[in-house]
Amino acid sequence: MTSAQQPVPARPTSRDVARAAGVSQATVSLVLGGKWPGRVSEATAGRVRDAASDLGYRPNLAARSLRLGRTRTALLVVPALTNEFFARVYAGAAALAAEHDFGVVLYPSPDGTGPARDPFASARAALDGVIASSMAAGALEALHGADLPLVMLDSDPSDTGPAARVNLDIADGMRQVTEHLLGLGHRRFLHLASAVDTWTFAVRADALHGALDAVEDATVRTVRAALDVRAGREAVERALAAAGERPTAIVCDDDILAAGACKAARRLGLRVPDELSVTGFDDLALATALEPELTTVRLPAERVGERGMEALLAVLDGRPAEPGRLPVRLVVRGSTAPPAAGA
Amino acid sequence: MTSAQQPVPARPTSRDVARAAGVSQATVSLVLGGKWPGRVSEATAGRVRDAASDLGYRPNLAARSLRLGRTRTALLVVPALTNEFFARVYAGAAALAAEHDFGVVLYPSPDGTGPARDPFASARAALDGVIASSMAAGALEALHGADLPLVMLDSDPSDTGPAARVNLDIADGMRQVTEHLLGLGHRRFLHLASAVDTWTFAVRADALHGALDAVEDATVRTVRAALDVRAGREAVERALAAAGERPTAIVCDDDILAAGACKAARRLGLRVPDELSVTGFDDLALATALEPELTTVRLPAERVGERGMEALLAVLDGRPAEPGRLPVRLVVRGSTAPPAAGA
DNA sequence: GCGCCGAGGTGTTACGTATAACTTCGAGGC
DNA sequence: GCCTCGAAGTTATACGTAACACCTCGGCGC
Numbered sequence A, B: 001m002t003s004a005q006q007p008v009p010a011r012p013t014s015r016d017v018a019r020a021a022g023v024s025q026a027t028v029s030l031v032l033g034g035k036w037p038g039r040v041s042e043a044t045a046g047r048v049r050d051a052a053s054d055l056g057y058r059p060n061l062a063a064r065s066l067r068l069g070r071t072r073t074a075l076l077v078v079p080a081l082t083n084e085f086f087a088r089v090y091a092g093a094a095a096l097a098a099e100h101d102f103g104v105v106l107y108p109s110p111d112g113t114g115p116a117r118d119p120f121a122s123a124r125a126a127l128d129g130v131i132a133s134s135m136a137a138g139a140l141e142a143l144h145g146a147d148l149p150l151v152m153l154d155s156d157p158s159d160t161g162p163a164a165r166v167n168l169d170i171a172d173g174m175r176q177v178t179e180h181l182l183g184l185g186h187r188r189f190l191h192l193a194s195a196v197d198t199w200t201f202a203v204r205a206d207a208l209h210g211a212l213d214a215v216e217d218a219t220v221r222t223v224r225a226a227l228d229v230r231a232g233r234e235a236v237e238r239a240l241a242a243a244g245e246r247p248t249a250i251v252c253d254d255d256i257l258a259a260g261a262c263k264a265a266r267r268l269g270l271r272v273p274d275e276l277s278v279t280g281f282d283d284l285a286l287a288t289a290l291e292p293e294l295t296t297v298r299l300p301a302e303r304v305g306e307r308g309m310e311a312l313l314a315v316l317d318g319r320p321a322e323p324g325r326l327p328v329r330l331v332v333r334g335s336t337a338p339p340a341a342g343a
Numbered sequence C: 001g002c003g004c005c006g007a008g009g010t011g012t013t014a015c016g017t018a019t020a021a022c023t024t025c026g027a028g029g030c
Numbered sequence D: 001g002c003c004t005c006g007a008a009g010t011t012a013t014a015c016g017t018a019a020c021a022c023c024t025c026g027g028c029g030c
Helices: A014-021 A023-030 A044-056 A061-068 A084-099 A119-123 A137-145 A168-184 A199-213 A229-241 A256-267 A285-289 A301-316 B012-021 B025-032 B042-055 B061-068 B084-099 B117-121 B137-145 B170-184 B197-214 B231-241 B257-269 B284-291 B299-316
Strands: A073-078 A103-108 A131-132 A150-153 A162-168 A187-193 A219-225 A249-252 A277-280 A297-299 A324-327 A329-331 B074-080 B103-108 B129-133 B150-153 B164-168 B188-194 B219-225 B249-252 B277-279 B297-300 B325-326 B330-333
Touching: A014 A023, A014 A044, A023 A044, A061 B061, A073 A084, A073 A119, A073 A301, A084 A103, A084 A131, A084 A301, A103 A119, A103 B103, A103 B325, A119 A137, A119 B103, A131 A137, A131 A301, A150 A301, A162 A168, A162 A301, A168 A199, A168 A219, A168 A249, A168 A277, A168 A297, A168 A329, A187 A256, A199 A219, A219 A229, A229 A256, A229 B284, A249 A256, A256 A277, A256 A285, A256 B284, A285 B231, A285 B284, A285 B325, A324 B042, B012 B025, B012 B042, B025 B042, B074 B084, B074 B117, B074 B299, B084 B103, B084 B129, B084 B299, B103 B117, B117 B137, B129 B137, B129 B299, B150 B257, B150 B299, B164 B170, B164 B299, B170 B197, B170 B249, B170 B277, B170 B297, B170 B330, B188 B197, B188 B231, B188 B257, B197 B219, B219 B231, B231 B257, B249 B257, B257 B277, B257 B284, B299 B325
Parallel strands: A073 A103, A073 A131, A131 A150, A150 A162, A162 A324, A187 A219, A187 A249, A249 A277, B074 B103, B074 B129, B129 B150, B150 B164, B164 B325, B188 B219, B188 B249, B249 B277
Antiparallel strands: A297 A329, B297 B330
16 A cells, blocks of 8 residues: 555556566566467466556556557437437447447537537547437438438438438338327327428328328318427427317327327317327326326337347447337327227 | 557656657656645646647556546436436536546446446556445445445435435325325326335335325335336336226326326327326436426436535535435426216 | 577567657857 | 846656557467
């Protein structure tokens, strides 16, 4: 135990370990790097490892990165972490990364508000690659500027730049929703759409309209709302208060908006699902917290993160990254039912 | 668009910038580091900056860290990011950090499941300090082992080690809840407690019992559940199905559990709040997504993150970190009301 | 007996940056 | 005219690691 006068007790370096084990620093590096099939004897290796753990040696990651030029670190750029979906994407990416001795650091892209900091500086680590959500608009230009391998999540196929892409089959999900509701007998729809104008939401609208166009007597009206419960509720209250025939089903771009729709219904005295069906999208924890539970589309968020990481690892290895298109699945719960007989 | 034959197009270094600007590397470092009050002429500085932006120069963070020994990077250890509370703590910490040119990287401590990876290795960057939630049990030993400045969030005052501490006044929050319900006339309580056994939950139980002990005819029963909606619902269903006088109010350790309690009530045909009052804790987005909206205790999650970062910065500067005790506030919404006349 | 070989290491270097120490040079003081 | 001084740079170095190239030495084939 050295008497630590310094504010920082000077972490031991590989040279300290070498001294303690009576070998050279190079040997320490070989042993701790696992590169000693015939280079270092078992006895020496043992002494080195003992010395390292005695001293509490922990390699200096900055020095290692500098030396290697690679950092085994990826940056994940998401619009917001408070959104459970992206928190799960992170979890998936980090889990797969860990298996390959990779790390994932985060950059929650400021959504317009807040100073748009440099994603790379804020990462605080040299990066080997980037995985970015298409919704993280605030950072996209910077990402394309840096010539790092880039994997895009849920992005418009027409946009250029990414080395690889992982998409969800959003269109199919919306198709499943629509068919479910049509099958129940619904014909008059309200589409509670996100006010955010990104590809993933455009796809939802297209798929909904596409599926309904094939049905003679189906009608749909669209209202937009910011991605929070209150905005969703207010938009639906306004829409249902408006004149004209009342829709029998509300298709929402997101579970959060669906929660708003349910609240609006309850406040207007409409029972869900008997008098009004509501569907969500994402299958957040929220979907099963509500009563009735939401019929929604389950998005494999963790899988998105995993596949994103997988694609990035492939690109870094020079392997081709197979384009990912992940299936989604309608989960029928209690918020949908046949329309009331009167309608 | 350069034709990239190399796998990595060799990012420009400060030396490349120096060459392009016709100066020495040291000058580039001075200019870009902002250390040129009288060291470098305005004209030269301009040339350097132009060259840097022409080449798209971006300092190598690993090299900088190695040189400086400090990284201006903190690790935030949380139990889970999908928990909105901790996502908000992160947001608060990161926001304040950014103002001080600090970065925050995350380690979501595996909750028992999953391989407990080394938090420091997984940080992928040399660290200046650590901010850890007391709930992140999976990583605490490792954190104490490393001699890094440590700030603990919401931790038991009796445990040792941390350089600083930021606590929420949980006890006061629970007191406010209890008094609110007592004031409404409730006397028979059910406490839906977290099965997780950490200090923050122990405090809730103590405060609740403390406040009720002062009231002659008040009774309380406790049931425990894991921190998810379903577990909460099931626990409450079992409790309410049991024989004996039915409680008129359910005090929950957490909004998520409260959502479960509300579901249980609805399934049992009990109207909230008319026949049963329910309170939460945390004021998550979920609290206002439910109908009726939850009466709950608002925790300033972002402030917790901010204060944690503030304390860490103070410790790193050698300043004393004033112990933080953040106030919390009861938010009365629609899930509480006087008990039914019959009771 | 000599050369060779492989096991088991060691010496040295470079990664890119920040900064302390030094150099150069023109202006000014006396 | 010489010395000083400040402005404006430059040279050199160290941070801790990984890995290349080298070294040493005992054993063994011939």
